[in-house]
Amino acid sequence: MGSGKKAPEQAKVVMDAESMAAAIRRIGFEIVEANPDVGSLALMGILRRGRPLADRLADHVAAIRGSRPRVGSLATTLYRDDLRAGIGCVKPRLGETHFDFNVDGLTVVLVDDVLAAGRTIRAAMDEVMDYGRPARIQLACLVDRGGRELPIQPDYLGEAITARRDEYVSVRFVETDGEDAVILGPKGEEHDAGSI
Amino acid sequence: MSGAARTAWTRKDLIGIEDLSRAEIELILNTAPQFVAVSARESGIKKVPLLQGRLVVNWFYEPSTRTRTSFELAAKRLSADTLGITASASSMVKGESLHDTLANIEAMHSDIVVIRHSYAGAPHILAQRHPSHIINAGDGCHEHPTQALLDAFTMREHFRKVRNEPRAELDGVRVAIIGDVANSRVARSNIWCLTKLGAKVTLCGPSTLMPPFIEKMGVEVSRDLREAIRDADVIYALRIQLERQKSCLFPSLREYIRLFRIDNESLRLAPKHALIMHPGPINRDIELAAEVADSARSVILRQVTNGVAVRMAIMHLLVNSGRMMPAAASQERGA
Numbered sequence: 379m380g381s382g383k384k385a386p387e388q389a390k391v392v393m394d395a396e397s398m399a400a401a402i403r404r405i406g407f408e409i410v411e412a413n414p415d416v417g418s419l420a421l422m423g424i425l426r427r428g429r430p431l432a433d434r435l436a437d438h439v440a441a442i443r444g445s446r447p448r449v450g451s452l453a454t455t456l457y458r459d460d461l462r463a464g465i466g467c468v469k470p471r472l473g474e475t476h477f478d479f480n481v482d483g484l485t486v487v488l489v490d491d492v493l494a495a496g497r498t499i500r501a502a503m504d505e506v507m508d509y510g511r512p513a514r515i516q517l518a519c520l521v522d523r524g525g526r527e528l529p530i531q532p533d534y535l536g537e538a539i540t541a542r543r544d545e546y547v548s549v550r551f552v553e554t555d556g557e558d559a560v561i562l563g564p565k566g567e568e569h570d571a572g573s574i
Numbered sequence: 575m576s577g578a579a580r581t582a583w584t585r586k587d588l589i590g591i592e593d594l595s596r597a598e599i600e601l602i603l604n605t606a607p608q609f610v611a612v613s614a615r616e617s618g619i620k621k622v623p624l625l626q627g628r629l630v631v632n633w634f635y636e637p638s639t640r641t642r643t644s645f646e647l648a649a650k651r652l653s654a655d656t657l658g659i660t661a662s663a664s665s666m667v668k669g670e671s672l673h674d675t676l677a678n679i680e681a682m683h684s685d686i687v688v689i690r691h692s693y694a695g696a697p698h699i700l701a702q703r704h705p706s707h708i709i710n711a712g713d714g715c716h717e718h719p720t721q722a723l724l725d726a727f728t729m730r731e732h733f734r735k736v737r738n739e740p741r742a743e744l745d746g747v748r749v750a751i752i753g754d755v756a757n758s759r760v761a762r763s764n765i766w767c768l769t770k771l772g773a774k775v776t777l778c779g780p781s782t783l784m785p786p787f788i789e790k791m792g793v794e795v796s797r798d799l800r801e802a803i804r805d806a807d808v809i810y811a812l813r814i815q816l817e818r819q820k821s822c823l824f825p826s827l828r829e830y831i832r833l834f835r836i837d838n839e840s841l842r843l844a845p846k847h848a849l850i851m852h853p854g855p856i857n858r859d860i861e862l863a864a865e866v867a868d869s870a871r872s873v874i875l876r877q878v879t880n881g882v883a884v885r886m887a888i889m890h891l892l893v894n895s896g897r898m899m900p901a902a903a904s905q906e907r908g909a
Contacts, residue, residue: 407669436735455608456612456623458624461624461894462623462624462625462626474608474611475608475611480616481617481618482617504623508615508618508619508622509615509617509618509619510617
């Protein structure tokens, strides 16, 4: 984690299934502690890998409190600022925004696998606000890789990882990738763009 | 799907379906569902900021309610500013050329210009000379690409739902297009679009309204309505253009109605699942009986709903991906 760290020659696992499970369990406890009223709680997973994370967090909340919070998916594609600036590209959609509840008055916890620039979170906040007026919005992330470009910080965090610009951080879930792991490696070799 | 997933949009304009590859058509169709959801939001704001601060000019030289309204709404739901110019209220009546009018619109920094014109090829000519993104909203008897795309989208959406195959394409779907094919840009764009997507198209109508050698477009032609709709999955009635009937292209409206009208009587010969479509505006009880237009198997209003979403997808692709690849876009135009 030191500043003199060299880029790894090969991709390495920085969180294994066990440490991921522990981190997710802890975040679940923290969400319940801050929001004891599950009835006014909604977990919104940012697609793609925020959704399996949101589902697992909802399972933990359900196990602790006896009732499961609402869970939804946010695509954020229609709110991204890089598209409008002409520097992003129109990707085939990752999936669509979907939730079957009204956000008015709820505590919405945005859930994403990797936090980096913070621009996705900005887009997600704009999208949620277009659907209504939540009482408050919070942020839960499994990994914070740094490199923030906006004043956005997570309320609940699994682990902070120092990753350089030429490195990728990829979070993998059994549901989407067949395994649970967080991988750090040199850019250009990522098997799947798990981050950003 | 796999082809579309790899395809990036590189065109500056949307002029016709004839130029498009299957992958490009699928890219548009696959981009549209998220926009259906935007318009259908039950709470909050029914728009997204993808075209915020951009100017969309609707420039219509022919009467239009549906298409014009649809483009205007599509632009507004993408947060663009919109401006409408009609022929009667423009300087066209003072003798200004198309190029000059468009140059003046562009001097006010338009981003997208949607044009409908009675001359086939007008949008193409303008697109070659002007930097705006041009969308053809119907040119003469040539093409009406956005109509064909929204029709294909509506068919695909329907069959995906009723057959419970969320990734199904239109391969093998049988579409019967009935009516005035010769004068119909909707028919021409639909034939291009549907055949590229693998559907089987049968045309049927009075022989005076059927262009010679149309089979070369990869369709079948039938003179008998019963035969044409016997195994149709989709029955697509074209509008009889009453304004063109003055030129005596068919003997009488009564004869047309007797031989080609889609009504409960003729539908007894079609499969029960056959979907009824029409591009609008309907001449009730001429090409389509009211009882059919208003029946549960008609998706005519769904076509209208989907039209806004498909047009949003097109505007989004043109502005937000075309702009980043000027080299690719100009190559495409030169080709």
